[in-house]
Amino acid sequence: MSAQRGRVLVAMSGGVDSSVAALLLKEQGYEVIGAHMKLWDFVDVGGDIHRDGRCCTIDSITDCRFVCDAIDAPFYVLNLSAEFKETVIDNFVSEYRDGRTPNPCVRCNIDVKWDAFLDKATALGCDYIATGHYAIIEQNDEHRWVIRKGIDGTRDQSYVLWGLRQEALARTLMPLGSMTKKEVRALAEKYDLRTAAKPESREICFVADNDYRRFLSEFEAKRGRTFAPGPIVDPTGRVLGQHRGTAFYTIGQRKGLGIAHPTPLYVQEIDVSRNRVVVGCNDTLYHNTAEAENLNWLAFRAVEADFEAEVKIRYLHTPAPAIVRPLADNRVSIDFSDPQRAITPGQTVCFYDGNTLLGGGILSSQT
């Protein structure tokens, strides 16, 4: 068993990316151990048990097994479903209840992958953990661990990694950051990995049918909880229709409002305290400023003065220039040079300097 470069626990989903990550680390001389995180059960989250090929299904676990067998690495299934339920799923539900739109993958990274999973790795005597994220981890001039965007621009996943602490980053390997997806697939084919041609999965893993409203209803119904219907109003307070519960709406949403109106209407505010959904025309979705909270800085210890950054407010958003100003209680205000559409509380915000992720947080409001 060669371990010149240390022992590494590779988080394997059953997809092509983590398979190739394991392969590459093995080739680089690490002692690789594959591990699949069992995060949820169909019994608990509902959905269609017969849809396969996804993370946390038996088929995915079997794919991991075959890949690890092919690269001669031990493989284990680690059950982290209690941690996942307590942090990610419960947070997902409570955020929607609070009128916010959560990023469960971000929570999972912070609270499960780079916490419970890292602990499991330590317990197994591993020096590192590794994932198949398209991002680059490196140290800056101040010896702080930062994340750079993966070189495959369309695949960059730095946006979901802002929450990682320095100690966690120091022990993390992401071997795919300097590769393109095409190269990854080619490598998987070259080594005949059975996951080489597996399709992408980009939806929320525990909402297998991609219908988060169905998930919320069922999940809460099992606990005897319901959602209170209420009015959909325009910005002046005029009632235009009825909503099924504010949790089922998200800022910028146009479809499913059930209102006949001469011009398209969009959700512009979710007012939980008055149980109202406020809608308006497209123009009302644009705002110049926002606030963010729960910040984690990678490039520096803390923000002491205003700085310029490119700010990304959702997964498929092109970062926009802004001035970031420190506020009390680990919060910042963000002044965009140009107004931004549908700034959504609960969503992740990331601050970049070019390709370098400086840090991130959670959007708390638009103003």
Place this chain on the structure above:
Amino acid sequence: MDRLYLDHNATTPTAPEVVDAMLPYLGTNFGNAGSVHSFGRDAKVALETAREEIASLVNADPSEIYFTSGGTESDNIAVYGTTLRLAKRRPHLIVGAAEHHAVLEPAEHLQKKHGLELDLLPVDRQCFSSVETLRRLLRDSTSLVSVMHANNEVGTVQDIAAMAQAAHERGALFHTDAVQTVGKLPIDVKAMDLDLMSFTAHKIYGPKGIGALFVRSGVKVDPLMLGGAQEKGRRPGTSNVAGAVGFAAALRLAARCCADDARRIGRLANNLMDQVTARIPETVIHSPRDHRLPQTVNLSFVGVEGEPVILQLDLEGIAISSGSACTSGATEPSHVLAAMGVERAVALGALRISLGRSTAEADVDRLLHVLPPIVERLRAMTSGTAGVR
């Protein structure tokens, strides 16, 4: 790296003698035991010879031995096949609280879906059940009592004969899951007064996929599957001739070395318990010292979860388990330890080490050498070192 197998309660390596006995029936003697021609006759003779041998080794009549796919199927037939047909007159059944899930889940299913009344026979801190308690639970409407002979996780051996007697006093049938004991401890179905007994080949160096259900002559059991006359209609399906032949060979072999094995392995296991307790502070032994399936040692190290110990030992080439292989991967502590009243945190640390015919003193020493530093390191590890909350 030399691998060391210490998980013999999960399964055992197939003995070379068993493989040799089976090979002709995986090759030239491939016939279907139900066929009329010479190929079929050859297979049928082999099947019935195996049945006779197996029957004689547990003191049953060959007509009382039904081949199945293994312990789980035997347990299911025993529980469903008796209780449902008696449900009108006797709607009550009793099963041990620490039974294998192959008994527990059918019993719970009968309660939920068929409205039968179910009582669980409690176990004490060492997994023993008392005959007195059983007597209190028994009713005139009890159709079946099912208590396993030796527990697969902790190895506790119950006084089955006394329980069978108690059941019979009230006119109930008595079934025992003897998957862990047939071939390891002396079994006499007549002396123990059993009505039904499940047992299997792969726990005694035989092949997987073959087991048997002993059904005392005169006891009525309905089949779970329909569609053939094999096993007198109680277990239809093409006979697994090679499996049956292997099963008989394994049992023959076991009968020869059973007593010596038990003594030798028992000494090794007792030594293991003593040494682990001496070398690792705060070791909790869940297995009883006496009346134990000799090869089984179940223990916890306080403050240490079982999973990382098992995985680290695996990385060192040593195979042990946390409990039943049928439930591994679950985050809930073992239902056996829960039934024994073991505190949840301690139960989550449970490790099952099960020795076997090939286990030598040096193997136990190797485990004793590797284990203490792993436990020490895990105890020293402070959790929650990463991520942001």
